[in-house]
Structure formats: C-alpha cells, structure tokens
Amino acid sequence: MPLSLLLKLLILPIYLLLPFTLNWSLGPWPWLLPFVIWIVLILVNAMAEVLRSRR
Amino acid sequence: MEPNWQLLLAAGLAYLLLLFLSAYAAERAWLPKSLVRHPMVRLLALGVYCSAWAFYGSVGMAAELGYGYLAYYVGLAIALVFSAVILRPVLELAKNYQLASLADLFAFRYRSRWAGLLTTLAVLLAMLPMLALQIQAITDSITLLDPNTRAWPVALLICLLLLLFSVLFGARDVSPTEQHPGLIFALAFESLFKLIALLVLGGVALFELLDNWGMDVFNLNSVPPEFVLTTPALQPVQWFSLLLMFISAPLVLPHLFQLLFREDADLPRIRLASWAFPIYLLLMALPVLPLLWAGQGLLGPDNPEYYALGLGMALDKPWMVWLAFLGGLSAAAGITVLAAIALASMMLNHLVLPFHKPRFDRDVYRWLLWVRRLLIGVVVILSYTLYLFLNQVQSLSSLGIIASTGLLQLLPGILGLLFWSGANRKGYLAGLVVGLAVWASSLLFPMLTTSLDFAERLPLHFAMNHDQWSHTTLLSLGLNTLVFILVSVFTKTPRDEQEAAQTCVITSVDRRHRLPLKALNANEFIDALRRPLGQIMAEQEVKRALKQLGSPLGEYRPYALRRLRDTIEANLSGLMGPSVAQALVDRYLPYVVEGENNRDDIYFFEQRLDGFHHQLTGMAAELDRLRRHHRETLYNLPIGVCSLADDGEILLWNRVMAEMTGISEDQAIGARLDSLPAHWYDLLDSFLKSTTTKLTVEQPDPGSQGKRWFSLHRNAAERQAEGIVILLEDETENKMLESELVHSERLASIGRLAAGVAHEIGNPITGIDCLAQDLKYAENREDIEQIGQQIREQALRVTKIVRSLVNFSHAGQDEDKSEHQPYSLQQVVQDAIDLLSLSRDVNPVIFINEVPAQLIVLCDAQRLSQVFINLLGNARDASPANEVIRVIATGEEESVVVEVIDRGGGINQNDLDHIFDPFFTTKEVGKGTGLGLFLAYSIVEEHYGHISAESPAFATEGLGTRFIIRLPLHRVLPEVTS
Numbered sequence A: 001m002p003l004s005l006l007l008k009l010l011i012l013p014i015y016l017l018l019p020f021t022l023n024w025s026l027g028p029w030p031w032l033l034p035f036v037i038w039i040v041l042i043l044v045n046a047m048a049e050v051l052r053s054r055r
Numbered sequence B: 001m002e003p004n005w006q007l008l009l010a011a012g013l014a015y016l017l018l019l020f021l022s023a024y025a026a027e028r029a030w031l032p033k034s035l036v037r038h039p040m041v042r043l044l045a046l047g048v049y050c051s052a053w054a055f056y057g058s059v060g061m062a063a064e065l066g067y068g069y070l071a072y073y074v075g076l077a078i079a080l081v082f083s084a085v086i087l088r089p090v091l092e093l094a095k096n097y098q099l100a101s102l103a104d105l106f107a108f109r110y111r112s113r114w115a116g117l118l119t120t121l122a123v124l125l126a127m128l129p130m131l132a133l134q135i136q137a138i139t140d141s142i143t144l145l146d147p148n149t150r151a152w153p154v155a156l157l158i159c160l161l162l163l164l165f166s167v168l169f170g171a172r173d174v175s176p177t178e179q180h181p182g183l184i185f186a187l188a189f190e191s192l193f194k195l196i197a198l199l200v201l202g203g204v205a206l207f208e209l210l211d212n213w214g215m216d217v218f219n220l221n222s223v224p225p226e227f228v229l230t231t232p233a234l235q236p237v238q239w240f241s242l243l244l245m246f247i248s249a250p251l252v253l254p255h256l257f258q259l260l261f262r263e264d265a266d267l268p269r270i271r272l273a274s275w276a277f278p279i280y281l282l283l284m285a286l287p288v289l290p291l292l293w294a295g296q297g298l299l300g301p302d303n304p305e306y307y308a309l310g311l312g313m314a315l316d317k318p319w320m321v322w323l324a325f326l327g328g329l330s331a332a333a334g335i336t337v338l339a340a341i342a343l344a345s346m347m348l349n350h351l352v353l354p355f356h357k358p359r360f361d362r363d364v365y366r367w368l369l370w371v372r373r374l375l376i377g378v379v380v381i382l383s384y385t386l387y388l389f390l391n392q393v394q395s396l397s398s399l400g401i402i403a404s405t406g407l408l409q410l411l412p413g414i415l416g417l418l419f420w421s422g423a424n425r426k427g428y429l430a431g432l433v434v435g436l437a438v439w440a441s442s443l444l445f446p447m448l449t450t451s452l453d454f455a456e457r458l459p460l461h462f463a464m465n466h467d468q469w470s471h472t473t474l475l476s477l478g479l480n481t482l483v484f485i486l487v488s489v490f491t492k493t494p495r496d497e498q499e500a501a502q503t504c505v506i507t508s509v510d511r512r513h514r515l516p517l518k519a520l521n522a523n524e525f526i527d528a529l530r531r532p533l534g535q536i537m538a539e540q541e542v543k544r545a546l547k548q549l550g551s552p553l554g555e556y557r558p559y560a561l562r563r564l565r566d567t568i569e570a571n572l573s574g575l576m577g578p579s580v581a582q583a584l585v586d587r588y589l590p591y592v593v594e595g596e597n598n599r600d601d602i603y604f605f606e607q608r609l610d611g612f613h614h615q616l617t618g619m620a621a622e623l624d625r626l627r628r629h630h631r632e633t634l635y636n637l638p639i640g641v642c643s644l645a646d647d648g649e650i651l652l653w654n655r656v657m658a659e660m661t662g663i664s665e666d667q668a669i670g671a672r673l674d675s676l677p678a679h680w681y682d683l684l685d686s687f688l689k690s691t692t693t694k695l696t697v698e699q700p701d702p703g704s705q706g707k708r709w710f711s712l713h714r715n716a717a718e719r720q721a722e723g724i725v726i727l728l729e730d731e732t733e734n735k736m737l738e739s740e741l742v743h744s745e746r747l748a749s750i751g752r753l754a755a756g757v758a759h760e761i762g763n764p765i766t767g768i769d770c771l772a773q774d775l776k777y778a779e780n781r782e783d784i785e786q787i788g789q790q791i792r793e794q795a796l797r798v799t800k801i802v803r804s805l806v807n808f809s810h811a812g813q814d815e816d817k818s819e820h821q822p823y824s825l826q827q828v829v830q831d832a833i834d835l836l837s838l839s840r841d842v843n844p845v846i847f848i849n850e851v852p853a854q855l856i857v858l859c860d861a862q863r864l865s866q867v868f869i870n871l872l873g874n875a876r877d878a879s880p881a882n883e884v885i886r887v888i889a890t891g892e893e894e895s896v897v898v899e900v901i902d903r904g905g906g907i908n909q910n911d912l913d914h915i916f917d918p919f920f921t922t923k924e925v926g927k928g929t930g931l932g933l934f935l936a937y938s939i940v941e942e943h944y945g946h947i948s949a950e951s952p953a954f955a956t957e958g959l960g961t962r963f964i965i966r967l968p969l970h971r972v973l974p975e976v977t978s
Helices: A003-016 A018-024 A033-054 B005-027 B039-049 B052-081 B083-097 B102-110 B113-145 B151-170 B181-212 B225-229 B236-247 B254-261 B267-285 B288-299 B304-314 B318-352 B364-390 B396-408 B411-419 B425-453 B468-490 B495-504 B522-533 B535-549 B558-576 B578-588 B602-615 B618-635 B655-661 B678-689 B732-776 B781-810 B825-838 B861-878 B932-942
Strands: B640-644 B650-653 B694-700 B707-714 B724-730 B821-824 B846-850 B856-859 B884-891 B895-902 B946-950 B961-968
Touching: A003 A018, A003 A033, A003 B052, A018 A033, A018 B052, A018 B236, A033 B052, A033 B267, B005 B113, B005 B151, B005 B181, B005 B318, B039 B181, B039 B254, B039 B267, B039 B318, B052 B083, B052 B113, B052 B236, B052 B267, B052 B288, B052 B304, B052 B318, B052 B396, B083 B102, B083 B254, B083 B267, B083 B411, B083 B495, B083 B558, B102 B113, B102 B318, B102 B411, B102 B425, B102 B495, B102 B578, B113 B151, B113 B304, B113 B318, B113 B364, B113 B396, B113 B425, B113 B578, B151 B181, B151 B318, B151 B364, B181 B267, B181 B288, B181 B304, B181 B318, B236 B396, B236 B468, B254 B318, B288 B304, B304 B318, B318 B364, B318 B578, B364 B425, B396 B425, B396 B468, B411 B425, B411 B468, B425 B468, B522 B535, B522 B558, B522 B578, B535 B558, B558 B578, B558 B602, B602 B618, B640 B655, B655 B724, B678 B694, B678 B707, B678 B724, B707 B732, B732 B781, B732 B932, B821 B825, B821 B861, B825 B846, B825 B856, B825 B861, B825 B884, B825 B895, B856 B861, B856 B961, B861 B884, B861 B895, B861 B932, B861 B961, B932 B946
Parallel strands: B846 B884
Antiparallel strands: B640 B650, B640 B724, B694 B707, B707 B724, B821 B856, B884 B895, B895 B961, B946 B961
C-alpha cells in the first residue's frame, strides 16, 4: 500500500471523531481543539498528496 | 441609520451587478488571463458549496447540535481527502465520455434512459428545498432588518436577476465541452467575499466575547454558563447521519459536479483541491461558535441562524449589518446560479430530449441553447414557487437537511457504479424509488404540510422526536441499499450493462470487442448521421471528432473508425445526454455483428494500458513492465513482423516491416489487409490463402527502379488465438550473392567444358580443312557440290556448339531477368545433355532422356538446365564407364516429377542430409566447388518446386542415386504480380 494512502487512512478516524475531541481537552484550548486537530489533518493530507504526486 | 428594504434591495442589486461585471470582465478578457485562469480562482469557486446555509444556517445548527455543524465542512473535506478513490474515477468517466451530470453518469452506466430520468427528477425534487432556502435566506435577512418588507416581490426580483445572470454567463453556447470562465471568476469572487465577511464578523464577535464578558477566548470554562447550557450534546447518530450527507456532496450536488467534473476539470486541479480546499472550509467553520455565543449573549435564543445579521444591530455597527447582508446574499446567489445551470442541463438531456427531438432542418445547436435557457427559468420559477409555498415557516437548517437527505439516496447508485460490476439498472431504480419514498413520506411531505399548518417559523425539530431526521436518513439509505443489492443480485444484468460496468467500475478492465462497422470511412459516417442530425450538424460532429483524434477525413482503418464512433458518441453525450447519444449512434452507426464475437480489441487495450501504466503499482506494474519489454522486443526485431486477426485486421506491424514495405505503423495498425497498397496486399493475401508456410518472392523496390527479394514465413498451426503471425525477411542481398554464385558456377562449368569444347570444335575444323584441300582436286561439279555440302555440315556443327556455349554463359547475367516462359521440359533436359556431351570424359556414359515432349513448365530455361547439368554431371562422375543415366518425368495433375537416376556408387547416408548445403562436397579438392547442388536446390525453389535425393536408388543392389525434382506444370503456376 502506498504511504500516501496509508496516511489518509490513518487520519480518517480522527476526522470521523473530530467533534468528540473536545473530550480530550487538556489545557486551556478546549473549543479550538477540533480546529487545531483539523489543521494538523490538513497538513498530513497535504504531505500525502505531495508523496502521491512524486510517485 | 436603520436600513430599509429599498436600500437593502438597492445594495443587493448593486452587489449582483458587481458580480455581473466581474464575470463580464473575465469573459471579455479585460482581466489578465493569468488571473482568470489561476488555480486559486478555480479553488475559490468551489466555495459555492458554502451557501446561505453555511453563512447563516451553520450558526443555527451549532445552536441545535453543538459541534455537529462541523459535519457540513468535514464531510466534504473527507471526500476530498479520498479524491483519488472517489472523485478521480468519476472525473475520468466524465471527461472520456462527456458526461455532464450525475444523471448522465447513471444513464451511461446503467444503459437506461429511465435511470437518467429518475435521477434527474430525484435531484430536482431534492434541490428545490435547497434553492428555496437560498431565496428565503435573502428575504429573511431583509425582513429581519426591515419588518415592513414585502418579501415575495423582493424575492421575485432577486430571482429574475439571478436568472438573467445564469442565462448570460451559463448558457451562451452549446458544445460538448463548454466552459464558463466568467461564471467561475464571479463564483470565486463571491466565495472570497463571503469568507472575508464571515471572518470579520466572527472576529468582531470574538472580540466582543473577550471584551464584554471577560472570556478567555481559548478556555471554554470561562464562557458564561448560559452559553454552554443552550448547546446540547451531539448524538453520534446525528453526527454520522450528517457526515454521510456531506461526504457524498461532491457527487450528488449538481453545482459541485459541474465545477469538479465539467468546468475545465483536470487531475491537478482536483489534487490541489483535495488538500487546499479544506483550508477554506476550516476558515468558514471557525467563526461560527463565536457568532453563536455572541448572539446568545446579545440577542437571546431566538433566530440563531441570523445572529450574524443581528450582531451588527445589537452592537450598533451598521457596517457589520451591511457586511452580513451582502455576505449572505453572495452565498445565496452563487449556488442559485450554478445549480440552476446544472439542473437545466440535466433536465434537457433526460426530461426533454428523450421525448422531444429537435427538427433537424433547423439549427439544432440554437434550439438546444434556447431550450436550456428556458429550463434555467423553469428551475428558478419552481424554486420561487416552493419558497412561496413554504411561507418562510421552515428554518434554513430544516430545508438544508431535507434536501441533503433526498440527495443522499443517490449514494448507493454511485457506489455501485464505481465499485460493483454486479449492480444493474433494476436494482438501482428499485433502491432509489424505495429510498425516495421513505424520504418523501418522512421529511418532504411533512415539510409541505407543516408549512400549510403553521404560520410561524419552526425550529430545527421536524417532528415530535427531534432525532427523527437522523433516523429517517439512516432508514431511507439503509432500505435503498438493501433493495438495490437484492434486486441486482436476483435479476439478470443485460450484456450492454455488463460492458458499461467494465468501463465504469474501477476494478474492471474496459474490454472492447473488435467489431467491424457498417460505415467504412468518415464520409459514410456523415451520410449515416445526416438523417438524425441534419447535414450541417452531422458534418460538424464528424469533423470535430476527427480533429480530436487527429485523423484525416479519408480515414478508413477499422480501428480508427471505432474510435471515431466512440468520440462522436461522447461528444453527442455532452450535447444531448448519454441515453440519446447512445441510442442515436447504435442505430445509425451500427456494428456488423456476425455470430458470437469474442474478439478483443487488443490495440485499444494496449493504448489504454499505455495511458495508465504510471498509475499501476505492485504486481500489476511489474506485469505491465514485462508487457512493454516484450512489445519493444517484437517491435525492434531485425525481421519484419506482422500480426493479423482472422478477419484481416492488422494488429501488429513492427519497425522493420514498416521500413521494408514503406507503410508506417500508424497507417497499418488497425487497417485491414485489403487497404494496403496493391502489390503488398496481393502478396500477403496470396500467401495467406496458400498452404505453404514459406515463400520467397520478388517485389518492386519503391526506392529504386530495381526489385527486391523477400521471404515470408508463418507458423504452421491452423489457428492461433489472435490470428496469424507473418515474418518478412529481406532476401535481396542473399539473392544477389546467389546470383553471383550461379554465374560463377556457370563459368566454372564452362571452364570444365573448355577442354572438351576445344576438342569438339577442333574436329569439325580439321574436317573442314581436309575437305577444303580435297576441293582443290575436285574435277566435276558433282564432286564440288558434295564437298561443299560436307563443309557446310561441319560449319553448322561448330556454330551449334558455339551458340550453346554463348547462350549458357550469358544466361543469368542480366539484371532484368526475363520472366519465366513456358518451355518444354524435355528440351531443357536435352540442352543439358548436349552441353555435357561436349566434354571429353574418362567415363563416357549414356544419357537417356525419357521426358515426354508434352510436359511444359514455366521456367527460365537456361537456369533450369543448369540444374540438370549439375545433376547429370554428378551422376556421370559417380557412374562407371558406359553406364546409363536416365532422366524420367511423370506428369501428375498439377505438377511433374522428374527423376535423375544413375547406377553409381550412391551417397553415404550421413552425407544425404547435407548434400544441398553450400560448399559441401565429397569430391577431391579442386574437383568440385560444393555449390552445384546448393544452386540446384535454389533454382528449383525459385521455380516453386522441390528437390530431394534418395540413395541407394536400387535398394536390392545397394547402388545408384535418384534425384527427384517436383515442378509445377505450366497451366497451374500462380502469378506473382509486381
């Protein structure tokens, strides 16, 4: 399986559980947490797309 | 200043005019092309997805479902993350087959106009609440700001303006691949504007929270409790229901389908959108919660959907009010325009054209254009009508969820289309009907009836149980899927659907059959299409397709004609929908189907593989590499290779074949054998029809005035899996060498004869000399005449000997060989015997010519006599003195068998297999060149004959050799045309 697809599959469960990530709140960033996680997921997806385009 | 509805309307019209101008500027190239065509513009245009529902309705959804509102954004983001699996196959189908909408896709895959029709009706029915939502958002916002507003005239005016915009920029011409750069630029502009508006509004709200309530903006615990208590916890079933709706959004929303798969769509753009567009979605989602909390604090729990609008009024900041109003208008306008255009195209292809064809004595393109404009109007009017009917009772989120649930019923069909070759139209239609029935009964009709029953705005709750909508979503989808699977499994799938599945399903291979078409060239295509399309349109479409393929008007190759047919069908699909296009092409450009045809179009398959080889991975990539290696090997063989299907279509034509024949690979492959130049067709055809597996022939050299020799080979098997393979080898150099050898051998023969010739000529000369001396003493006339006659006889004898020698030495020297002529075989043998008799020999033998006089062969007499000179010469050398050497010939029906039989020492069994090899000799050094029998073999082959040897000829006595030559008799020899 290509690494790009593996990365996308890894971030999929986090996307699916995004609104429930508030329960994971550690520290002072509760309501922004889903958005911060979402930014990370976007960056991981971008990296996967770069890997795919190189392949 | 309190905005009144006239001012708001004027501002709205001014903004729409600005959008008009931006679109117009882009169309007229007033703006730099680099800006209009920039990838960011295409990316931002996707922001049309964030309609008024996102701008206003998200805040309402957040009030009802908490973080559940994120599903609207995250759903589409997930779909884009997996664009390679979900979107890319659809893009390829849409591009290759000119499929303009989801209905086109279904009609193409399930080979059914009913699939297209029902899909169109489902999409239209589901989209009307979505479009009514947009109109309601605009009028709600005006009504909220000025309660004296008369909503319906305002809504009508807005609708008319949007209709005008749609027609001007979305229906300007008709072509299979029409683009709307102005419209795209305007959509990008409105997406950017509403994003900035929402971010600014959210920023102000956040600042307000920070400032007025001392809220730690990062810490939820610092938010006043009244905010948190009104945000209910999100139920997982609600979240996953919403996610399902919005994950399918890029496929089921007609305006997104138009943007992703139709408007100059290509793979790099989708790839960019897959990671960059979620950033836009995140930015649109970010301000929602601050707006919600600020609105709850300042405006109370009523109308959370319009907090963005009310915030400005509460804070006494008019610019915020204007910003929110224009942002909402922008969000509503974009989707209304694009959805109307997309729906009109769908309705034209699946609701109008299947039932009402244009008259082809008129301009069909103009007719299509005007009907499409009319249908845009129909869509806008229907949306307005529904808006009026709903009487602004439903909340924006209610309408949005009803619409999305309806559209979700198409998801099983899409998944079947892409991933399941067993899906068929009966299953799809049954599932869709069941799903729509559940949706309509649970959501749509209650929406309509509550609109009649209630006069005031309803909350998000649809019924007594506020979770009903999520359960309805899952139930309708579940039943839809179940019925789809069951009906597909238990009903038969027609053959045309199976073939369509091979094209669409991503795990299948598109296997086309190699079928001949009834139309034999491009002009016949035009003639065939003249009846359904009219002369002008038929010519235009055929020429357009030829141009796309890079083929000339005189195209005749069957492979190219099949591609032409496919391209015409794809282009007509873009104009009229796949159902109409397919029916038209099937009827007027039919294949000639003879019995069960399982002949795969190998060349088409190879071309497809070549286009996709960079996408293969793992074992598939390795196999493809191996295929390419073998193909390169075949292509670069130092011998001409041609592969023919059993119907005469050329499947393979390698480089050497192209060089030797002067016919390029492009001209040959896909063509039929009978379309090759006459001399090559005659040669290959006669070789194929003969039973021989090897043939050597002479052909004119296209590069010079001379000729070339070629040998053809083919396999002995009667039938191969894919026809016949022919090898073509250039034997010209070998033949020239052979010709030189023959000449050398001839001269050597003459050399061997020299001593005998000198003696044979010397005898009559001596005789003439004696007779001349006797003449001096002749006394009477009678004696003189007698001596004169004797002198003449001796002179004739010398002449005959000299003429034979001259003829023999000259034969074979000329480049322009004489063609084979009918000649008496008996005379050929006798000429050889006469020449051999000239030489003095230690072993005088007796030659007996028993060849019947009536046997005629088509031959080069001098070359054929060389054969007998060699055979009889060898027989004489091997025979004892005074032994008899016979030449016997027996005529059969089509050939003659000549036997040269001696009673000499015979040939060793070990040597028998090599006697025809060049330079093989059993004679002492200097006695023979070893080329005699080799040349004899070549010359007999040239004459389409065969030579063999048997030794011993007389088995009981164990002596002698028999050479057997089989030659065709003159009457049945095939002509080799040049």
